[in-house]
Amino acid sequence: MGVEGGANMNYLTTSNSSEPFTNYDGMKGWNIGIPIGYRFFDWLTLQTAPTYIQKNYDIVRTGFFTGVYQKNYNTYLSLPVSLRFSFGGKELRGFVDLGGYAAYWASGRIKGVEANILNEDDTAYETVNPTGILGENYGYSYNQSYTFNSTKDNRLELGLIGGLGVSYEFRQTYTFYVEGRYFRAMTDQEKHYEISQAPRYNDNFGVILGATVEVKKIVSTLFKKHSRS
Amino acid sequence: MKKAILVWAMGAVVLLAGCRKTISSTPEATSYPGDNYPDIFQSFWNGMNTNYVFWGIDTTNWDNMYTVYKPKFDQLTIFDSAHEALAEQYFQQMTQGLIDSHYTLEFMLTGNGFSPSEYRKLQTDPNYFTDSAFPAAVLDSLIPAKYIDRSSLHIGTDTVDLEGSSEPFTAVSGTINGNILYLYFSAFAFSQAGANTTPVFDYFFTTLRSGIPALKGIIIDLRGNGGGEVSDLDVLVGQLTTAQYTFGYTRYKNGVNRLDYTPWAPAVVKPWVGGSVNVTEPVVVLADHLSVSMSEITTMAIKNLPNGNGKFIGTRTWGANGPLASSVYFDGGQFTIGSAAFGPSGYMFVYTSSSMFKYINGDIYEGVGVPPDIYARETNAAYLAGDDLVVDAALKYIGQ
Numbered sequence: 001m002g003v004e005g006g007a008n009m010n011y012l013t014t015s016n017s018s019e020p021f022t023n024y025d026g027m028k029g030w031n032i033g034i035p036i037g038y039r040f041f042d043w044l045t046l047q048t049a050p051t052y053i054q055k056n057y058d059i060v061r062t063g064f065f066t067g068v069y070q071k072n073y074n075t076y077l078s079l080p081v082s083l084r085f086s087f088g089g090k091e092l093r094g095f096v097d098l099g100g101y102a103a104y105w106a107s108g109r110i111k112g113v114e115a116n117i118l119n120e121d122d123t124a125y126e127t128v129n130p131t132g133i134l135g136e137n138y139g140y141s142y143n144q145s146y147t148f149n150s151t152k153d154n155r156l157e158l159g160l161i162g163g164l165g166v167s168y169e170f171r172q173t174y175t176f177y178v179e180g181r182y183f184r185a186m187t188d189q190e191k192h193y194e195i196s197q198a199p200r201y202n203d204n205f206g207v208i209l210g211a212t213v214e215v216k217k218i219v220s221t222l223f224k225k226h227s228r229s
Numbered sequence: 230m231k232k233a234i235l236v237w238a239m240g241a242v243v244l245l246a247g248c249r250k251t252i253s254s255t256p257e258a259t260s261y262p263g264d265n266y267p268d269i270f271q272s273f274w275n276g277m278n279t280n281y282v283f284w285g286i287d288t289t290n291w292d293n294m295y296t297v298y299k300p301k302f303d304q305l306t307i308f309d310s311a312h313e314a315l316a317e318q319y320f321q322q323m324t325q326g327l328i329d330s331h332y333t334l335e336f337m338l339t340g341n342g343f344s345p346s347e348y349r350k351l352q353t354d355p356n357y358f359t360d361s362a363f364p365a366a367v368l369d370s371l372i373p374a375k376y377i378d379r380s381s382l383h384i385g386t387d388t389v390d391l392e393g394s395s396e397p398f399t400a401v402s403g404t405i406n407g408n409i410l411y412l413y414f415s416a417f418a419f420s421q422a423g424a425n426t427t428p429v430f431d432y433f434f435t436t437l438r439s440g441i442p443a444l445k446g447i448i449i450d451l452r453g454n455g456g457g458e459v460s461d462l463d464v465l466v467g468q469l470t471t472a473q474y475t476f477g478y479t480r481y482k483n484g485v486n487r488l489d490y491t492p493w494a495p496a497v498v499k500p501w502v503g504g505s506v507n508v509t510e511p512v513v514v515l516a517d518h519l520s521v522s523m524s525e526i527t528t529m530a531i532k533n534l535p536n537g538n539g540k541f542i543g544t545r546t547w548g549a550n551g552p553l554a555s556s557v558y559f560d561g562g563q564f565t566i567g568s569a570a571f572g573p574s575g576y577m578f579v580y581t582s583s584s585m586f587k588y589i590n591g592d593i594y595e596g597v598g599v600p601p602d603i604y605a606r607e608t609n610a611a612y613l614a615g616d617d618l619v620v621d622a623a624l625k626y627i628g629q
Contacts, residue, residue: 018257118496140494152488197249
């Protein structure tokens with residue numbers, strides 16, 4: 001077992017073709033987890049890592065509507081289960097992770113600016129061609145907790161994990177690794193509550209640094225020392 | 230063993246990778262060809278699904294409308310008058326329960342229109358529009374002749390453009406009993422005031438700023454006012470206060486699914502940039518069942534004046550509170566379908582709010598109207614007897 005953490009880039013994959021001048025952009029986040037594994041063979045480890053992970057994305061309006069946006073900060077408590085296939089030398093090894101995960105959407109925060117229709121810029125009266133919507137309506141800036149809607153929000157996310165990395169094993173007890181990991185949500189972020197609903201999936205790409213210690217070896221070392229004394 | 234695990238793992242990946250739903254690209258309602266009835270139905274249904282801003286509170290089962298009416302539109306094979314009559318009937322049936330009280334369907338092939346809120350009001354009360362003497366008769370004769378001090382009377386009518394149609398724009402101002410300031414106007418179109426109505430507004434605002442000795446109150450008469458430009462909120466109410474305040478909230482769509490909304494943004498009145506007065510005397514707003522949209526928003530704004538001196542006297546208003554703008558502004562609201570086949574005006578124009586309004590107390594009056602603080606309604610009998618019962622109620626409240 002050990003500890004791992006890193007940075008990620010999350011994208012919300014959806015359809016917004018009927019929203020003109022609107023982009024869904026990726027956003028950075030971070031994650032931290034506690035990896036626990038059981039090594040069946042040198043080349044195969046079953047592992048899990050209860051993880052706190054952010055899956056953020058940004059809704060950005062463009063053109064005349066530039067300045068209007070909403071950053072969505074979403075926190076998930078994730079429980080991945082994967083198989084690690086290792087290959088290479090004794091100390092420096094490559095590995096591939098394959099598995100799945102279940103995650104609970106624990107909280108959300110939204111931060112943004114929206115044009116406020118009932119807060120007009122009074123001087124726009126005399127402005128012939130405002131250069132943007134925020135020249136007509138004052139923007140309303142917000143930074144608040146996201147209120148979940150039980151009809152709409154699907155707080156249980158299931159998905160796949162794929163990872164590729166290298167590890168360094170020190171004294172056959174300590175392992176340090178760096179990994180590129182992809183979390184692909186297979187479940188919609190929204191419940192199915194209407195016909196013709198546009199699904200929304202998180203796609204999360206991360207770089208993770210981790211360190212583990214082989215508990216079995218530590219215990220047996222301690223046990224040997226204890227026996228000698 | 231090694232091979233078996235690898236095969237199993239790869240198989241699981243492939244299996245799960247196929248589990249995502251297809252993300253189809255739903256086009257804007259305006260992008261459909263619209264050259265046949267099934268296509269028009271699809272674009273209308275999708276346009277409503279995406280652009281209608283009240284799905285969070287409207288009880289209409291829109292999925293059920295798809296199930297019931299799609300087969301009916303599939304039966305309409307050609308454009309002719311019989312099929313068109315059926316199509317319009319179906320669209321009306323689909324929308325007659327919608328709470329958006331701005332909502333109107335305009336059928337461009339026939340020139341017909343349909344307003345669900347008007348339909349429901351007439352179902353409830355066939356005399357909804359005819360049993361009131363207001364506004365024309367009362368304003369043409371009663372108020373100027375009986376209530377307004379003759380020396381202060383200012384009255385005028387211009388023609389203004391309200392959403393593409395020319396409308397008469399009438400305004401009346403003056404004092405009552407020398408110490409109450411009165412203003413009536415038929416629509417929110419201050420920026421279009423012409424030679425005849427500008428002096429009416431100038432008198433009201435100049436008198437407001439210069440002060441009336443022993444001013445006892447202000448009456449703003451919005452009865453029969455069909456609404457208009459949002460910018461007039463600060464021009465009018467913003468001159469009655471020197472402090473910015475919040476009187477409600479608006480929210481918009483921010484996604485293509487029905488329940489994708491922005492947070493609530495405060496609806497504010499700001500002191501007018503041209504000057505304002507800290508009015509402490511009672512400000513009475515008169516509104517009625519024919520007060521719509523901006524006149525309802527203004528009524529709620531006056532009720533919440535910071536000095537607590539606003540009062541609404543009249544009857545429950547129409548119930549169209551969600552402000553409108555072009556759909557591109559707020560990712561929701563009005564849209565046209567069938568433009569590719571029928572030209573820029575399309576087959577049908579769907580007039581609907583861009584935003585949902587919530588009053589400061591948390592109530593949403595869309596579809597139900599703003600209730601008065603003090604009920605008063607003009608009647609034909611009172612009019613013929615030379616009385617405006619609503620102005621009388623206002624004068625009584627102010628203490629005349």
